[in-house]
Amino acid sequence: QVQLVESGGGSVQAGGSLTLACRASGADYETFGMGWFRQAPGKEREGVASITRVSAGGIKMYADSVKGRFTITSDNANSTLYLRMNSLRLEDTAMYYCAANRLGAATLLDEFWDYWGQGILVTVSS
Numbered sequence: 001q002v003q004l005v006e007s008g009g010g011s012v013q014a015g016g017s018l019t020l021a022c023r024a025s026g027a028d029y030e031t032f033g034m035g036w037f038r039q040a041p042g043k044e045r046e047g048v049a050s051i052t053r054v055s056a057g058g059i060k061m062y063a064d065s066v067k068g069r070f071t072i073t074s075d076n077a078n079s080t081l082y083l084r085m086n087s088l089r090l091e092d093t094a095m096y097y098c099a100a101n102r103l104g105a106a107t108l109l110d111e112f113w114d115y116w117g118q119g120i121l122v123t124v125s126s
Contacts, residue, residue: 002027002115004098009120016088016124022081022098022117029079030054033101035113036072036083038094038122045097047108049083061106065091088124095119 008020020036035050049072052059060072071084081098098117105112 002032002100004100004115004117006096006098006117006120009096009122011123011125012088014088014090014124014126017084017086018088018122019085020083020096020098020120020122022083024079024081024098024100030076031102031104033103033105033107033112034072034074034081035099035101035106035108036081037097037099037110037113038092039097039119040091040094043094045110047110048096050106050108051081052106053104056104059106061108063108085122088122090124090126093122093124095121 003026005023012018036048037045038048039045049062051072069087073082097119099113100115101113
């Protein structure tokens with residue numbers, strides 16, 4: 001079992017930056033694929049960024065909508081996943097969720113993820 005706790009959300013003006021963190025506990029963090037998802041009001045949840053387990057090379061994957069603006073990183077020593085978000089846009093406003101999968105894969109597909117955090121709100125204003 002893995003527990004995931006997000007932090008770092010909040011409100012920011014368009015063009016600004018935020019960094020989300022996800023602290024994992026309860027299992028061997030390095031064996032899991034990790035990722036970030038988001039759900040905007042009235043929309044389905046979508047994958048934002050993900051990273052493979054350490055032994056698979058820590059390969060990263062990004063949604064087209066965030067490429068070049070968002071960066072996913074993993075601090076394996078502290079079992080913490082980060083999402084650095086730059087050049088934020090109004091359409092980035094959403095609840096952001098941290099997720100872990102036992103496969104150790106990087107994927108943006110919802111159905112492959114086994115554990116989810118409670119979510120944290122990011123609001124981008126003009």
